[in-house]
Amino acid sequence: MDMRRSEVTPEDQxxxxxxxxxxxxxxxxxxxxxxxxxxxxxxxxxxxxxxxGACVLFALLLGGWEWYWRAWGATPDYYNSNxxxxxxxxxxxxxxxxxTVFIGSSRVLFDLQLDVWQALDGERPIQxxxxxxxxxxxxxxxxxxxxxxxxxxxxxxxxxxFSGFAYRGxxxxxxxxxxxxxxxxxxxxxxxxxxxxxxxxxxxxLAKVLKRQDWPARPDAPDRLDVRKLSxxxxxxxxxxxxxxxxxxxxxxxARSIWTQHLNGPPPxxxxxxxKAAKVIDRQIQRxxxxxxKLRARGVQVLFVRPPDAGPYLAFDNRVFPRARTWDVLLAKxxxxxxHFEDYPELRGFxxxxxxxxxxxxxxxxxxxxxxIIVRDFWKxxxxx
Amino acid sequence: MVFNSLTFVAFxxxxxxxxxxxxxxxxxxxxxxxxxxxxxxxxxxxFVILLWVSTVxxxxxxxxxxxxxxxxxxxxxxxxxxxxxxxxxxxxxxGQFLLDNFATLLHAxxxxxxxxxxxxxxxVGISFYTFATLAYTLDVYLRRAEPAENFLDYALFVTxxxxxxxxxxxxxxxxxxxxxxxxxxxADQLRFGLALMTLGLFNxxxxxxxxxxxxxxxxxxxxxxxxxxxxWAATLAFSGQIFCDFAGYSTTxxxxxxxxxxxxxxxxxxxxxxxGFSDFWRRWHITLSAWLRDYLYIPLGGNRHGERRTxxxxxxTMLLGGLWHGASWTFVVWGGLHGVYxxxxxxxxxxxxxxxxxxxxxxxxxxxxxxxxxxTWVFFRAKTFGMAWTVLGGMFGANAAAKPILSxxxxxxVAVIVGGLVLAHWFMRARTLESVIARAHPAAISAVWxxxxxxxxxAQGSGAAFIYFQF
Numbered sequence: 001m002d003m004r005r006s007e008v009t010p011e012d013q014x015x016x017x018x019x020x021x022x023x024x025x026x027x028x029x030x031x032x033x034x035x036x037x038x039x040x041x042x043x044x045x046x047x048x049x050x051x052x053g054a055c056v057l058f059a060l061l062l063g064g065w066e067w068y069w070r071a072w073g074a075t076p077d078y079y080n081s082n083x084x085x086x087x088x089x090x091x092x093x094x095x096x097x098x099x100t101v102f103i104g105s106s107r108v109l110f111d112l113q114l115d116v117w118q119a120l121d122g123e124r125p126i127q128x129x130x131x132x133x134x135x136x137x138x139x140x141x142x143x144x145x146x147x148x149x150x151x152x153x154x155x156x157x158x159x160x161x162f163s164g165f166a167y168r169g170x171x172x173x174x175x176x177x178x179x180x181x182x183x184x185x186x187x188x189x190x191x192x193x194x195x196x197x198x199x200x201x202x203x204x205x206l207a208k209v210l211k212r213q214d215w216p217a218r219p220d221a222p223d224r225l226d227v228r229k230l231s232x233x234x235x236x237x238x239x240x241x242x243x244x245x246x247x248x249x250x251x252x253x254x255a256r257s258i259w260t261q262h263l264n265g266p267p268p269x270x271x272x273x274x275x276k277a278a279k280v281i282d283r284q285i286q287r288x289x290x291x292x293x294k295l296r297a298r299g300v301q302v303l304f305v306r307p308p309d310a311g312p313y314l315a316f317d318n319r320v321f322p323r324a325r326t327w328d329v330l331l332a333k334x335x336x337x338x339x340h341f342e343d344y345p346e347l348r349g350f351x352x353x354x355x356x357x358x359x360x361x362x363x364x365x366x367x368x369x370x371x372x373i374i375v376r377d378f379w380k381x382x383x384x385x
Numbered sequence: 386m387v388f389n390s391l392t393f394v395a396f397x398x399x400x401x402x403x404x405x406x407x408x409x410x411x412x413x414x415x416x417x418x419x420x421x422x423x424x425x426x427x428x429x430x431x432f433v434i435l436l437w438v439s440t441v442x443x444x445x446x447x448x449x450x451x452x453x454x455x456x457x458x459x460x461x462x463x464x465x466x467x468x469x470x471x472x473x474x475x476x477x478x479x480g481q482f483l484l485d486n487f488a489t490l491l492h493a494x495x496x497x498x499x500x501x502x503x504x505x506x507x508x509v510g511i512s513f514y515t516f517a518t519l520a521y522t523l524d525v526y527l528r529r530a531e532p533a534e535n536f537l538d539y540a541l542f543v544t545x546x547x548x549x550x551x552x553x554x555x556x557x558x559x560x561x562x563x564x565x566x567x568x569x570x571x572a573d574q575l576r577f578g579l580a581l582m583t584l585g586l587f588n589x590x591x592x593x594x595x596x597x598x599x600x601x602x603x604x605x606x607x608x609x610x611x612x613x614x615x616x617w618a619a620t621l622a623f624s625g626q627i628f629c630d631f632a633g634y635s636t637t638x639x640x641x642x643x644x645x646x647x648x649x650x651x652x653x654x655x656x657x658x659x660x661g662f663s664d665f666w667r668r669w670h671i672t673l674s675a676w677l678r679d680y681l682y683i684p685l686g687g688n689r690h691g692e693r694r695t696x697x698x699x700x701x702t703m704l705l706g707g708l709w710h711g712a713s714w715t716f717v718v719w720g721g722l723h724g725v726y727x728x729x730x731x732x733x734x735x736x737x738x739x740x741x742x743x744x745x746x747x748x749x750x751x752x753x754x755x756x757x758x759x760x761t762w763v764f765f766r767a768k769t770f771g772m773a774w775t776v777l778g779g780m781f782g783a784n785a786a787a788k789p790i791l792s793x794x795x796x797x798x799v800a801v802i803v804g805g806l807v808l809a810h811w812f813m814r815a816r817t818l819e820s821v822i823a824r825a826h827p828a829a830i831s832a833v834w835x836x837x838x839x840x841x842x843x844a845q846g847s848g849a850a851f852i853y854f855q856f
Contacts, residue, residue: 023817026651027556027675028667032683034529034558035675040639040648043823045830047576053831054838061839181386181393181427188391199843206843207595211794218796221789269608 066199073244074198077232080131080239082174083186088126088237089175097147099126103138104155106131107307110231110357114238116367125153127237132167132227134160136287141172143294151301151379156330158321162281163271190235203229224265225258230357240360246353255354263316281321285330292334303378304330304338305370308347313355337378344373386427388582388637389590389846396424397641404645410567414537417545417645424546425509432508435473440543442469443518447525447532459526466522470515477507482712510550512709516676518543521557523680530558538564545647547638551631553652554672560647568646580834581640587837588633590846592802597626600795604776605766612787616779618799619791620759623766625803628657631670658810660742660751662726665758677706700724710765715773719764726757748811755807
């Protein structure tokens with residue numbers, strides 16, 4: 001068969017179809033021959049009207065979906081995606097290696113306000129904290145990167161830092177392997193979708209919305225609620241606690257109940273005995289020691305910060321990760337300085353609505369107070385050149 | 386780039402505009418070639434070189450085959466193509482696997498050997514385009530086809546972006562002739578092509594990624610011991626996930642090609658309504674199974690040299706077919722199980738040659754086929770044999786100490802989606818999608834199209850890669 005003259009005749013089609021239960025002939029029905037050009041018919045339908053109708057209905061459905069989430073209190077904001085994290089991380093590769101960098105978990109992400117810091121410091125830090133994630137992954141990555149020579153503020157949320165838990169661990173892998181296509185996709189998303197649509201939020205994805213409906217519980221099956229939307233992000237990951245958590249009592253209580261199930265849940269399998277837990281904690285501290293040594297060897301100033309929490313969350317942290325066994329050992333072994341909120345009157349007394357994160361006004365105040373302490377006691381301003 | 390990404394939406398819109406500009410056909414083909422290279426380079430630009438190597442080697446091998454006067458020379462040109470393509474595939478895809486097994490073998494005979502890590506990134510879709518280019522030289526070698534006259538047509542056949550990275554695995558005779566004459570989709574082809582793309586993306590983004598993948602992950606990527614219900618639910622979920630993922634990709638690819646005025650073959654014919662395994666393989670990943678049949682099973686002797694030789698050819702084909710899917714023994718077992726199923730079916734068909742099942746028996750045999758296919762999926766999905774045995778143990782009641790894992794929502798998702806999928810396959814068993822759409826009311830088509838498109842947007846897919854990209 002010549003490649004230029006191969007096609008299926010209607011007779012071939014009919015002959016093959018008689019062979020079995022198949023409505024269309026494929027290569028499966030023609031063994032050992034050159035396969036001809038496939039036939040692909042378009043069903044006889046008024047496709048112009050169909051497309052128009054589909055577009056109108058699609059617009060109505062999407063408009064209704066957007067209206068629903070806005071009515072519920074959501075506003076358009078930027079996706080806290082791996083792509084955005086990678087974009088901020090790349091700033092260090094692209095000439096901002098001497099910047100101040102924040103790493104940590106959600107408390108550093110929500111509680112440190114970049115615009116306040118910039119107003120006081122003259123420099124806008126790079127925000128690399130990841131919610132639900134130990135900062136040690138990022139710290140180790142920065143320690144291995146000679147381009148980073150700036151200042152590093154490491155947030156310590158005890159249950160994440162000393163357990164090594166990494167809910168967003170994929171962000172670092174994404175940064176290391178990001179493809180050109182993904183970079184373009186992120187740019188398109190941040191230009192055409194994220195600033196305009198409130199429904200575009202991880203928490204409002206269709207499967208998640210359906211999953212959290214009030215389905216009958218399966219006896220004895222774990223029925224844990226996923227963490228809900230807690231924050232709002234600007235274009236460079238400057239993030240704060242969502243107002244709904246502060247103003248909507250029901251939603252705040254929901255957020256607290258989700259923390260409660262976390263606090264009352266079983267320990268992870270690698271920490272379910274005191275000996276295993278001690279090993280995990282020691283391993284995380286050793287990781288911090290190694291990374292700190294590498295960073296300080298090339299002049300990076302490392303500062304650990306323990307942001308505030310309250311209520312049952314603080315009680316849990318103190319019970320499972322007591323300061324003397326974790327924070328104090330961390331500072332002693334790394335030799336790096338640290339700021340624990342309990343040690344500074346100006347960092348105490350905040351009232352996190354869901355026990356873990358500060359509301360925006362408090363976050364701004366906390367940022368200013370923390371900056372003042374850091375400048376006063378730790379990071380002296382650069383001498384004039 | 387992946388079809389389920391904003392980058393692809395922008396890329397495809399641009400390609401459609403450029404393809405419909407009033408330019409010479411050769412220029413428009415050249416544009417498609419450049420677009421296809423961009424599509425591939427968007428993952429990892431240096432890997433375009435591999436694509437070029439594969440393209441150029443097979444172009445010259447086919448030319449050499451035609452010019453060769455003697456059989457040994459023809460053999461040599463064919464072998465050059467096979468060695469170049471399979472060598473590339475072997476190095477990138479199976480290098481680490483071969484090294485690990487070599488080290489294990491040496492350990493077994495008491496030699497301590499620790500190979501250096503291979504650390505090679507697998508080029509996306511290499512298994513697909515090496516098979517497409519191999520088909521080109523093998524068709525010429527087997528005298529089934531003449532080589533293409535025009536390098537541009539041939540290069541575009543290899544690279545054409547709708548099929549490049551995950552099929553359908555095109556034969557040169559299916560696509561090269563389509564590049565001979567100017568092609569542009571008419572308005573209805575464009576609209577129906579867009580409808581097919583919507584359907585394909587719905588399968589991938591909403592059903593596979595949104596609802597079914599998390600259920601399979603809860604069991605297959607965790608350490609808890611699953612009971613019978615959880616193990617079956619996760620395996621059924623994976624059966625739905627892999628179908629929706631891969632058939633979704635194929636449907637999107639067919640739709641994208643149609644929007645540009647080209648026809649691509651079916652890759653699936655509602656496989657979960659298959660009765661028996663020969664039927665299953667004529668419905669599942671058709672372009673791969675037909676490729677393996679035409680270029681491996683038949684050259685190995687097929688069914689022309691007695692029962693023993695037929696069985697050997699069958700098992701070899703299925704074991705290598707399993708290995709094609711991934712460098713792991715679990716894939717080999719998956720292929721081997723299908724080989725055993727086919728062999729048993731062959732025996733039974735001869736033993737009960739005159740048997741014609743009634744409707745009930747047909748459905749029962751179909752459900753048995755589906756259940757047995759699900760057992761093979763355990764080895765396909767599990768990353769280790771340990772996990773495969775754990776899940777299989779659960780499925781057959783061996784995990785007495787197991788506690789419930791999946792919530793009601795997950796169980797319902799599987800029941801509704803996979804149950805619906807199997808029913809739909811039975812309804813569509815001897816139909817085509819086009820024939821059903823042709824009989825539907827236009828308003829119903831509009832409504833379904835809009836709902837699918839809305840569900841894709843509302844699902845907010847993460848741009849997760851299609852499962853078959855890794856193969």
